[in-house]
Each structure stands twice: as C-alpha cells, then as structure tokens.
Amino acid sequence: MKHLLTLAAVLAAGALTAPNQTSAQAVSCPVKIGGILPMTGSMAPITKKIAEAAQLALDHINQGGGIKGCPVELVLRDDQGQPTVGVDAAKYLVEVERVPAITGTISSGVTGPIISSITGPSKIVQISCCSTASAFTLDGRSGGYFFRTLPTSKTQAFATASEIARRGLKKTAIIYVNTDFGVDMTRFIKEALPKLGGEFVVEVPYTDNQPSYRAEVTKALAAKPESLMLVGFPKDAVTIVREWLSLGGSPKIALNNSMRVMDFVNGVGPKFLNESFGMDNAQVAGATVDAFNKAFAEKYKYDSNGPGVHTQYDALMVLGLAMNIAKDLTGPSIKDAVRQVHAAGGAQVGTGPDEFKKAVALIKEGKPIKYFGATGPIEFDANGDVTGPALVWKIADGQIVTDRVISIEEMQALFKKVE
Amino acid sequence: MLAQSLADGILTGAIIALGAIGVSLGLQILRFANFAHAELVTWGGYLALVFVTFAGPGTPTGPFSFGWQLIAAMLLAAVLTGGLAWLVDRLVFSRLRRSGAQPLSMVFASFGAALVMRHVVVLIWGSGSYFYTSELQIALEVLPGVRMLPDQLFILGLTLLVVTGLHLYLTHSRTGMAMRAMAESPALARVCGIEVEAVVRWTWILSGALAAMAGVFMGLSPQIHPEMGLSLMLALFAAAILGGVGSLVGAVVGGLLVGLAENLSVLFVDPGYKTAMPFLLLLLVLAVRPQGLFGDKA
Numbered sequence: 001m002k003h004l005l006t007l008a009a010v011l012a013a014g015a016l017t018a019p020n021q022t023s024a025q026a027v028s029c030p031v032k033i034g035g036i037l038p039m040t041g042s043m044a045p046i047t048k049k050i051a052e053a054a055q056l057a058l059d060h061i062n063q064g065g066g067i068k069g070c071p072v073e074l075v076l077r078d079d080q081g082q083p084t085v086g087v088d089a090a091k092y093l094v095e096v097e098r099v100p101a102i103t104g105t106i107s108s109g110v111t112g113p114i115i116s117s118i119t120g121p122s123k124i125v126q127i128s129c130c131s132t133a134s135a136f137t138l139d140g141r142s143g144g145y146f147f148r149t150l151p152t153s154k155t156q157a158f159a160t161a162s163e164i165a166r167r168g169l170k171k172t173a174i175i176y177v178n179t180d181f182g183v184d185m186t187r188f189i190k191e192a193l194p195k196l197g198g199e200f201v202v203e204v205p206y207t208d209n210q211p212s213y214r215a216e217v218t219k220a221l222a223a224k225p226e227s228l229m230l231v232g233f234p235k236d237a238v239t240i241v242r243e244w245l246s247l248g249g250s251p252k253i254a255l256n257n258s259m260r261v262m263d264f265v266n267g268v269g270p271k272f273l274n275e276s277f278g279m280d281n282a283q284v285a286g287a288t289v290d291a292f293n294k295a296f297a298e299k300y301k302y303d304s305n306g307p308g309v310h311t312q313y314d315a316l317m318v319l320g321l322a323m324n325i326a327k328d329l330t331g332p333s334i335k336d337a338v339r340q341v342h343a344a345g346g347a348q349v350g351t352g353p354d355e356f357k358k359a360v361a362l363i364k365e366g367k368p369i370k371y372f373g374a375t376g377p378i379e380f381d382a383n384g385d386v387t388g389p390a391l392v393w394k395i396a397d398g399q400i401v402t403d404r405v406i407s408i409e410e411m412q413a414l415f416k417k418v419e
Numbered sequence: 420m421l422a423q424s425l426a427d428g429i430l431t432g433a434i435i436a437l438g439a440i441g442v443s444l445g446l447q448i449l450r451f452a453n454f455a456h457a458e459l460v461t462w463g464g465y466l467a468l469v470f471v472t473f474a475g476p477g478t479p480t481g482p483f484s485f486g487w488q489l490i491a492a493m494l495l496a497a498v499l500t501g502g503l504a505w506l507v508d509r510l511v512f513s514r515l516r517r518s519g520a521q522p523l524s525m526v527f528a529s530f531g532a533a534l535v536m537r538h539v540v541v542l543i544w545g546s547g548s549y550f551y552t553s554e555l556q557i558a559l560e561v562l563p564g565v566r567m568l569p570d571q572l573f574i575l576g577l578t579l580l581v582v583t584g585l586h587l588y589l590t591h592s593r594t595g596m597a598m599r600a601m602a603e604s605p606a607l608a609r610v611c612g613i614e615v616e617a618v619v620r621w622t623w624i625l626s627g628a629l630a631a632m633a634g635v636f637m638g639l640s641p642q643i644h645p646e647m648g649l650s651l652m653l654a655l656f657a658a659a660i661l662g663g664v665g666s667l668v669g670a671v672v673g674g675l676l677v678g679l680a681e682n683l684s685v686l687f688v689d690p691g692y693k694t695a696m697p698f699l700l701l702l703l704v705l706a707v708r709p710q711g712l713f714g715d716k717a
Contacts, residue, residue: 178691204685204690205689205690205691206690206691207690207691209646209649209650210650210693210694211431211434211637211647211650211651212431212640214427214430214431214682215427215684215685215690215693216685216690216693218420218424218427218682218685219420219685219686219690222420235548235642235644238548238641238642239641239642242555242641243640243641245555245557246555246556246558246568247558248558263547267548267550267642268555269553269555272555
C-alpha cells in the first residue's frame with residue numbers, strides 16, 4: 001500500500017510538473033530498464049546467448065548516447081522458467097526498481113502471467129524476444145503494452161495456408177497437436193485457407209506421446225481429404241505421417257517448422273516425402289543484420305546463431321529508441337513511442353552504437369526514424385506483433401532444402417488479403 | 420469409418436493385451452502393481468533392435484515388411500527380456516519380499532526400477548527414435564471400407580496364437596497349475612509343496628517375454644523410442660483391472676476393450692479426449708462389477 005501511495009504521488013507529481021519542463025530535465029539518471037530471462041532452469045542453455053545479445057544492445061545504447069542523455073542500466077532478474085518466479089521478478093522490477101519498461105521473457109508460460117498480473121495492469125511496456133502465443137496481444141490482457149520482436153504463429157500459419165493454395169492442394173485435412181501452439185496455428189490456417197483459395201475438410205486434434213494415432217488418422221481420412229496439414233512435433237509426427245500414408249492418405253503433406261529436422265525426415269523415410277513441404281521463419285539478410293552479427297562475434301568470440309539472439313537485441317534497441325522518443329518515461333508515453341520507432345517516411349537507422357547516436361540526433365531534431373534491426377525492419381502491427389519473412393522448405397535427395405522465401409512484402413500483402 | 424475404427428481398435432487392443440497379461444499376473448501372483456512392467460515393453464523393443472541391427476530386418480517376405488530375422492529377433496528379445504525381468508526381481512523385489520515389505524513399498528520400488536530401466540535405455544541407445552525397417556507398407560482393403568496392413572494382420576494372428584498357447588500352458592502344465600495355485604492362495608500353495616520362488620521366477624519370465632513381444636509389435640508400427648513403454652503403461656493397467664485381476668482371458672478382453680474404447684470414441688467425441696475413454700469405461704465396469712469382468716469374487 002505504501003508503495004502504491006508513493007507511486008501515485010510520483011505519478012501525480014510527474015503529471016503536474018511535466019508540461020512546464022523539457023522532457024530531458026524530468027529524467028533522473030541513470031535510466032533503468034527491467035529484464036527478465038530464465039538464467040537458470042531448463043531454458044538456461046539458450047538464455048546465455050540471449051542475455052549476451054541484451055548486454056550488447058545495452059552497450060550500444062550507452063555508447064550511442066543513452067536515453068535522454070542518461071546512461072542506461074539493465075536490471076536483470078532470473079525467472080527460472082517458472083511463472084511464479086517470473087511474476088515475482090516483474091513485481092520487484094516495477095514496484096521496487098520502478099522501471100517503466102521491461103524486456104522478457106522466453107517461455108510463453110511465464111510471459112503470459114507477467115502480462116496479466118503485472119505489466120498489463122501497471123501500464124508498463126513489455127517487449128519479449130521469444131514468446132509466440134498469439135493470445136497475448138489479442139485477448140486484451142496486455143492493454144497494448146506488450147510487444148514482441150519475433151513473428152507469432154500467425155505468420156507461419158498464413159504463409160502455410162498461402163503455400164497450400166499456391167500449390168493447388170484441395171480438400172485439406174488438418175491434424176494438430178492439442179496445445180496452445182497447435183490450436184493457435186490451426187485457428188489461423190482455418191481463417192486464411194478459404195480466403196486464399198484452399199479449403200479444409202476436417203480438423204482432428206491429437207494428444208502427444210501416444211503409441212498410435214490410427215484413430216485420429218482414420219477420422220481425418222473419413223472426410224476424404226486430398227491433402228494433409230500436420231501441425232505438431234517431430235516424434236509423434238513420424239508416427240502420424242507413416243500411419244497416414246499406410247492407410248492410404250495423400251502424399252501431399254504440409255508441415256510446420258518443428259518438422260524441419262532430419263530426425264523427422266529419416267523417421268518417415270525421405271522417399272515418402274517428395275511431395276511434402278514445410279514452413280519456417282526466415283532469417284532476413286541485410287546490412288543491419290550483418291552489422292549485428294559482426295558486433296556480436298567481435299565481443300563474444302563466437303557467432304550469433306541461435307534462437308532469440310537477434311530478436312532480444314532488437315527488443316532492447318526498440319526500447320532504447322522509444323524511450324528517447326517518448327515525451328516522458330512513463331509507460332503510456334513509451335507505449336506510444338514504440339510505434340514511432342519504424343515510422344513511415346522516417347530516416348533509416350540500423351544496429352550498432354553509431355547508428356543509435358544518429359537516431360538520437362534525429363529524434364532530438366524532432367525527425368521521424370525508421371529502425372532496421374538485427375532481424376530486419378521492425379514494424380509492429382496494430383496488436384504489437386511483427387511480421388517476418390517465411391521460407392518454404394522441401395525434401396530433395398534425402399535432404400531438407402529451401403524451396404523459396406516469402407519476403408516480408410509478400411507477407412504483408414498476405415496479411416492484408418486475409419484480415 | 421465404424422468398421423475401420425473397429426479394426427484399428429482390435430489391433431491396438433492386441434498389443435495392449437500382451438502387455439496387460441503380465442500386469443495381471445503380477446497383480447495376482449506377485450501381489451503388487453508393478454509399474455516397471457511397461458519398461459519391459461521398451462526393453463523388448465530395443466533388445467530385438469540389437470539383433471535386427473546385426474542381422475537386418477530381412478528381405479520382406481510375402482506381403483510383410485520384414486523377413487524371418489525379425490521373428491528370430493523377437494524370440495531372442497522375449498527370452499532376454501524374460502531374463503531381465505527375473506534379474507530386476509533378484510536385484511530389487513526379492514530382497515523386499517524377504518524383508519516382508521508392504522505392497523505399497525513394492526509399488527514405490529517399481530517406480531524406482533522403472534525410472535532406472537528407462538534411463539539405462541536412454542544411456543545406451545540415446546533418446547532418439549529407431550525403426551526396424553525403413554519400408555512403409557500400404558494398407559490393403561480387406562473388407563469394404565476396412566484397410567489393414569499385412570503386418571498388423573500378422574501381429575493379430577501371432578497374438579492369438581500366443582494367448583491360446585499360454586492358456587493351455589496355464590491350465591495343463593504343472594508350472595501353470597502351480598502359478599494358478601499361488602494366485603489363489605500363496606500360503607496354501609506353499610503347504611502343498613509348491614516352490615514359491617520358482618513360481619515367482621516363471622511369472623517374471625513369462626511376463627517379460629510377453630512384454631517383449633508387445634514391444635516388438637509396437638516397434639513395427641512404427642518406431643522404437645525410450646518412452647514407448649511409458650506411453651502404454653496406463654492402458655496396460657486399465658486393461659488388467661478391467662478384465663479382472665489374475666484372469667488371462669480377462670486381460671486379453673480388457674486389452675481389446677481398451678483399444679476399442681480409444682478408437683471408437685473418436686466417432687463421438689473430440690479425439691483430444693481419446694486417452695481418457697478407457698478410464699471412463701473402467702469406472703463404469705468397476706461400478707457394476709468391482710472385481711472386473713472376469714475376476715473372481717474376492
């Protein structure tokens with residue numbers, strides 16, 4: 001209660017004094033940004049590089065002039081991959097450290113509760129590198145305060161639906177794993193498919209880790225489908241695809257990104273997958289991406305490949321830019337500013353300290369900027385999500401090869417067509 | 420669709436039945452719920468794999484995707500898994516029996532044994548999947564609207580043969596009769612001069628051998644991985660209890676019912692609930708017949 005009162009007093013004071021002062025004077029140095037990542041626990045192996053990317057972004061922001069003339073400090077807390085610990089960490093950052101913005105975290109299972117119980121209600125901006133569950137930005141829990149720098153499952157779903165239609169596959173049956181991810185994907189594929197010229201005839205959910213999926217496959221086949229969209233994870237997918245083919249299912253099979261591993265291809269047998277294809281997020285090429293990769297390799301002496309590394313860098317850079325643009329360092333102002341980081345007609349700014357310095361100078365002159373990050377152009381849609389390019393892969397000569405890339409422009413056109 | 424689901428259910432049920440016989444024998448003769456039994460299924464699958472790796476699955480014979488080598492591998496795996504089951508008993512359960520452990524202690528010991536057995540598999544073979552053969556069979560339309568794989572028909576036939584043989588063995592051989600006597604009353608059996616340890620040994624070996632066959636059949640359709648036994652465990656217990664503990668026929672019928680309940684349920688409910696169906700059936704049966712379908716009144 002005491003905290004709340006103080007917080008209210010501070011906010012009230014801020015509201016009263018802000019109009020009379022320039023924004024730079026209202027800021028007390030150093031500026032703190034909260035960070036939540038699973039430094040320990042089952043995610044720890046991938047978090048190391050992600051945290052290093054965050055550190056690199058912090059260095060670049062500080063070398064590039066910081067936020068409103070102040071040096072920036074990242075207050076990083078460990079969520080251990082557990083919702084309770086993550087919510088505690090967020091509570092600490094917001095109530096004790098008084099951060100106006102947080103970056104984090106990886107697991108959707110932790111990010112969700114943090115949005116619902118801390119950052120949403122407290123109007124604190126949160127940018128995640130890695131949580132894909134589409135519900136976060138759609139169900140209203142975030143109040144618009146949650147953003148992420150990686151595409152949600154929607155991007156993959158729409159891309160898959162368009163490829164199904166492009167290849168002229170008809171009467172598609174969807175078999176999907178009954179998890180948030182599978183349900184999400186299926187929902188978007190079903191939404192997109194009819195609008196793009198495809199049609200789906202039946203959807204069958206499955207529970208993972210079962211010895212056999214004959215019942216599910218039989219149910220799907222009863223609708224006389226002429227192609228299959230399978231959303232799931234590799235091990236069960238091997239069983240499902242083999243049973244599907246055995247029972248007379250069509251070899252025209254669309255697969256999601258999890259199946260882009262040789263374990264799956266060899267499990268089913270490459271010769272049975274000649275007419276199949278899959279989808280995945282594509283890595284953008286570009287000068288700003290190369291600059292990030294180079295800076296990362298120079299600092300840490302190994303490459304930046306890995307999940308979440310590029311998106312985490314962008315998450316923090318976007319915060320750095322937005323907090324410079326924001327008229328004051330309160331959640332609502334920063335939230336609005338995040339949307340001006342990639343403004344139409346703005347001057348292009350990229351990754352690295354020099355580019356950040358350039359951006360800060362432009363912002364001071366009141367000019368719009370257009371940020372191109374470690375993952376390419378960062379443009380948030382109405383929900384706070386980004387769209388990324390996708391790639392279509394297929395199996396040729398027993399290997400997984402890229403068939404074609406769906407560029408970000410094509411992707412945006414696709415979104416317009418469906419929504 | 421209905422006919423196909425029936426066929427699928429019977430096939431799934433046959434594999435479950437083979438595993439459930441061991442669970443049922445264990446519950447009746449060894450008098451505790453052996454959760455490590457499902458791991459014997461996994462071990463059976465992997466032991467056959469070792470032989471197949473050396474000998475190859477054989478050239479596909481007739482309509483089947485494998486040759487005599489796989490049958491030989493299965494028999495070898497059955498013998499070895501039987502031995503393994505007995506070894507686990509020597510190392511873990513017989514010591515507990517001698518110290519007069521409560522059934523609950525045995526159950527927890529079986530959880531421990533299951534964990535160790537599963538992770539030894541991961542240690543030796545890794546956590547990835549293996550296949551006996553990279554061939555893929557295309558199902559034959561055996562009846563209008565019913566498609567089955569030749570391999571599955573083979574599995575069904577062999578299961579029937581094994582179960583019949585086992586039934587004759589239990590009813591006519593001396594060991595079989597001793598086992599049934601033990602199941603009725605261990606104290607009386609001992610008084611009659613039955614060597615208890617020998618019966619226990621045979622129970623383990625038989626359960627292990629049957630579990631190994633279930634493992635090989637599971638591996639045929641289509642993969643072998645460290646959690647294959649675990650994924651079957653609840654179904655095995657449901658089948659054994661549904662059929663009535665200690666009854667061979669019960670275990671087989673229980674297995675078939677579990678398979679049918681899973682496969683037929685998708686006609687009426689969301690397949691996401693498929694795995695819950697056998698337990699719904701179990702609750703219904705136990706409400707009417709607490710001793711199970713073929714169990715004797717206790």
